[in-house]
Amino acid sequence: MTISPESSAFAAIREGIALREQGRSPEAKALMEALVVEVDSGDDAFAKVFLAHSLADVQENPEDELAWDLRALALMDELTDQRAVERGNAGGKNALLPSLHLNLAVDYRRLGDDANACRHFELGQAHLDALADDAYGDSIRSAFAEGI
DSSP states (O other): OOOOHHHHHHHHHHHHHHHHHTTOHHHHHHHHHTTHHHHHHSSOHHHHHHHHHHHHTTOSSHHHHHHHHHHHHHHGGGOOHHHHHHTTOTTGGGGGHHHHHHHHHHHHHHTTOHHHHHHHHHHHHTTGGGSOSSHHHHHHHHHHHHOO
């Protein structure tokens, strides 16, 4: 079996997430930033969203985090439900929206923009029903229950 460049990029993004979760954010950021050109030049809309959303989590300042999260949200227009399901999101692309909007709400709150923070919090809540009944879905629903 041959691993496509698309699959290797996806695996590398997951590796970056694992590094971040281990407290190795600078390494995670370097790994994922090295993927931007490759992923952006490809046709995997899920990888584009996933990379931008993941890169937001390793930024040192809230302005950069917001920029990556906004990029991820804008890239959602390219993503199809079919592709999201193929990548493990049973709820399709809408299953990504709660997390994206929650992160944007947190970004805006950190920057003192409460109006946009509340708007994105509400937008995320509107898509909670798209989340699967699994650990990931539970973690996102729990985060919304805690508020921003």
